[in-house]
Amino acid sequence: MKRLKMGLIGPGFIAAQHIEAVRRLGDVEVLALAGSSSESARRRAAQWCVERAYGDYRELIADPDIDVVHNTTPNHLHLQVSLAALAARKHVISDKPLSDSAEHSRTLWQAARRAGVAHVVTFNYRGNPLVQEARSMVSRGELGPLCYVHGQYLQDWLADERVYSWRLDPARGGASSALRDIGSHWCDLAEHVTGLRIEAVLADLGTVVARREVSRAAGGTFSRTTTRGRRRVRIRSEDLATVLLRFRGGAKGCVAIGQVLPGHKNDLQLEVCGRQASVRWLQERQNELWIGRFGQPSSVVGKDPSILSPDAARYAHLPAGHQEAWADAFRNVIADAYQWIRDGAGPRARPAALATFADGYRSDLLVEAMLASHAAGGVWRKIPPPA
Numbered sequence: 001m002k003r004l005k006m007g008l009i010g011p012g013f014i015a016a017q018h019i020e021a022v023r024r025l026g027d028v029e030v031l032a033l034a035g036s037s038s039e040s041a042r043r044r045a046a047q048w049c050v051e052r053a054y055g056d057y058r059e060l061i062a063d064p065d066i067d068v069v070h071n072t073t074p075n076h077l078h079l080q081v082s083l084a085a086l087a088a089r090k091h092v093i094s095d096k097p098l099s100d101s102a103e104h105s106r107t108l109w110q111a112a113r114r115a116g117v118a119h120v121v122t123f124n125y126r127g128n129p130l131v132q133e134a135r136s137m138v139s140r141g142e143l144g145p146l147c148y149v150h151g152q153y154l155q156d157w158l159a160d161e162r163v164y165s166w167r168l169d170p171a172r173g174g175a176s177s178a179l180r181d182i183g184s185h186w187c188d189l190a191e192h193v194t195g196l197r198i199e200a201v202l203a204d205l206g207t208v209v210a211r212r213e214v215s216r217a218a219g220g221t222f223s224r225t226t227t228r229g230r231r232r233v234r235i236r237s238e239d240l241a242t243v244l245l246r247f248r249g250g251a252k253g254c255v256a257i258g259q260v261l262p263g264h265k266n267d268l269q270l271e272v273c274g275r276q277a278s279v280r281w282l283q284e285r286q287n288e289l290w291i292g293r294f295g296q297p298s299s300v301v302g303k304d305p306s307i308l309s310p311d312a313a314r315y316a317h318l319p320a321g322h323q324e325a326w327a328d329a330f331r332n333v334i335a336d337a338y339q340w341i342r343d344g345a346g347p348r349a350r351p352a353a354l355a356t357f358a359d360g361y362r363s364d365l366l367v368e369a370m371l372a373s374h375a376a377g378g379v380w381r382k383i384p385p386p387a
Contacts, residue, residue: 001027001342003027003028003029004027004028004029004067004068004338004341004342005028005029005031005065005066005067005068006022006028006029006030006031006066006067006068006069006070007031007032007033007034007052007060007061007063007066007068007069007070008030008032008033008034008050008069008070008072009033009034009057009060009061009069009070009071009072009073009081010034010035010057010071010072010073010074010077010081011033011034011035011040011041011044011048011072012072012073012074014072014095015033015044015070015072016048017327017330018070018072018093018095018122018334019048019050020327020331021327021330021331021333021334021335022070022334022338024331025331025334025335025338027338028068028338030048030050031050031051031052031063031065031066032045032050032051032052032053032054032060032063032065032066033045033048033050033052033053033054033060034053034054034055034056034057034059034060035053035054035055036055037055038053038054038055039055040055041053041054041055057073057081057084058084061084061085061088061090062088066090067090067091067341068090068091068092068093068118068338068341069081069082069085069090069091069092069093070092070093070094070095071085071092071093071094071095072095074166074167074172074173075097075099075100075167075172075173075174075180076100076171076172076173076174078094078097078098078099078100078104078108079099079100079104079107079108082094082098082099082108082111083107083108083111086108086111086112086114086115086117086119087111087115089115089116089117090117091117091118091119091120091341091345092112092117092118092119092120093118093120093122093334093337094108094119094120094121094122094357094360095121095122096121096122096123096184096185096355096360096363097121097174097180097181097184097360097363097364097367098121098357098360098361098363098364099174099360099364100172100173100174100175100180101174101175101364101368102361102364102365102367102368105357105360105361105363105364106361106386106387108357108360108361109357109358109360109361109386112356112357116345117345118337118340118341118345119356119357120333120337120340120354120355120356120357121355121356121357121359121360121363122330122333122334122355123184123185123188123189123192123333123355123359123363124326124329124330124333125185125188125189125268125283125329126188126189126192126329126333126353126354126355127315127328127329127330127331127332127333127336127353128281128286128315128324128329128332129303129305129308129312129313129315129316129324130281130286130287130288130289130301130303130308130312131189131192131193131281131329132308132309132311132312132315132353133289133301133308133309133311133312134193134270134272134279134281134289135192135193135195135311135312135353136309136311136312137277137279137291137309138193138194138195138272138274138279139195140309142274142276142277143272143273143274143275143276143277143278143279144274144275144276144277145274145275146194146196146247146249146251146272146273146274147250147251147252147273147274147275148251148252148253148272148273149190149194149196149245149247149251149252149253149270149271149272149273150253150254150255150271150273151186151190151255151256151268151269151270151271152186152255152256152257152258152267152268152269153182153183153185153186153255153256153257153258153267153268153269154256154257154258154259154261154264154267155182155258155259155261155264155265155266155267156259156260156261156262156263156264156265157259158209158239158259158260159209159259159260159261159262161209161211161212161213162212162213163212164212164213164214164215164233167180167181168212168235168237170236170237173237175237175368175371176237176238176367176368176370176371177237177238177239177259178237178238178239178240178241178257178258178259179205179238179241179257179367179370179371180364180367181259182257182259182268183241183243183255183257183367183370184363184364184366184367185268186255186257186268186270187255187363187366188355188359188363189268189270190245190253190255190270190272192353192355193270193272194247194251194272196247196248196249196251197247197248197383198245198246198247198248198253198366198383199246199247199248199382199383200245200246200369200380200381200382200383201243201244201245201246201366201369201370201373201380201381201383202243202244202373202378202379202380202381203241203242203243203244203370203371203373203374203378203381204241204242204243204374204378205238205240205241205370205371205374206238206239206240206241207235207236207237207238207239207240208239208240208258208260209235209239209260210234210235211232211233211234211235212232212233212235213230213231213232214230214231214232214233215230215231238374239258239259239260240257240258240259240260240261241256241257241258241370242254242255242256242257243255243256243257243370246380265284266283266284266326267282267283267284268282268283268284269281269282269283276293277291277292277293278291278292278293279291279292280292283326286303286324286325286326286329287302287303287323287324288300288301288302288303289301302320302321303316303320303323303324304316304319304320305317305318305319305320306319306320307320311352315329315332315353332353333353333354333355336351336353336354337354339351340354358386361386362386365383365384365386366383369381369382369383369384
């Protein structure tokens with residue numbers, strides 16, 4: 001079997017997770033990375049034991065040995081980097097969001113289809129075995145007709161006004177901050193588990209920390225300013241959101257999104273309620289799945305491949321009682337991506353749990369509908385069909 005070779009563009013915070021996940025597969029070589037300069041790329045390459053380093057992403061894409069390009073650049077660079085990789089007929093695995101706007105995501109989706117290569121967006125929570133168990137329960141009809149889908153994705157890393165990230169800069173992150181960063185994850189998870197499409201949204205957005213201290217060197221994710229050379233900037237994108245949802249088929253829903261809420265580290269929760277039963281999954285307790293029924297005791301299913309459905313068990317790699325975590329789910333998504341590539345990258349060969357550029361485009365349509373709903377004073381906005 002051919003040993004595939006990958007190159008990564010944008011060696012920042014999330015890049016290390018991509019590299020670790022790829023190396024865990026055992027049959028893919030991390031061959032090269034490209035950074036913002038030759039010096040920074042060489043430094044990262046040495047740190048991560050990567051053979052080749054490029055100061056220009058175009059040089060990496062032109063490398064004939066590279067089969068797959070991982071795009072982990074800031075949002076505003078996703079379009080040009082992924083388009084260049086697709087034009088070179090390289091398979092592309094893009095960190096989410098797919099780009100900084102629905103228009104750019106549509107361009108990427110169309111280019112990926114024309115290129116005929118694998119095109120993946122890392123909505124990594126799909127890779128958790130109990131997420132897949134919940135999805136399997138819904139598809140088997142165990143919950144009955146679905147009526148309510150709700151949850152939250154709350155964090156606190158932006159609670160301190162001295163913390164700044166490029167995600168807060170519309171020129172680099174896009175018009176949305178919290179919704180595009182983590183709200184996209186929740187909406188993708190809700191649609192993936194239920195099999196339903198969100199057809200309309202009503203959003204109430206807010207900016208809790210309206211001004212932040214920024215140093216001249218700030219810009220990386222989770223960066224914190226010092227007293228030296230700092231300035232205050234006005235923040236225009238949302239850091240808190242409440243959204244009502246209408247799903248195709250009649251189910252209702254709501255979600256709370258926030259990144260300024262003390263004590264909430266990575267508090268993603270999804271509950272799906274049907275007429276016969278409900279299921280709830282909490283990311284911070286991801287080895288458990290709560291199941292509630294009327295007139296019967298509620299139960300908690302643990303991550304145990306011997307009792308999970310076949311669709312879920314394939315994502316569990318350790319016996320019951322051996323905990324699997326965020327990095328394991330991420331590895332599962334990357335494994336699916338490379339399996340798709342090895343199987344020819346045709347539409348029918350794609351693993352069912354794998355998100356593509358079509359899903360990334362849809363995510364941006366949802367986010368922009370939420371922004372439009374809030375801008376209009378909090379009114380219902382229908383999600384436009386993919387153009």
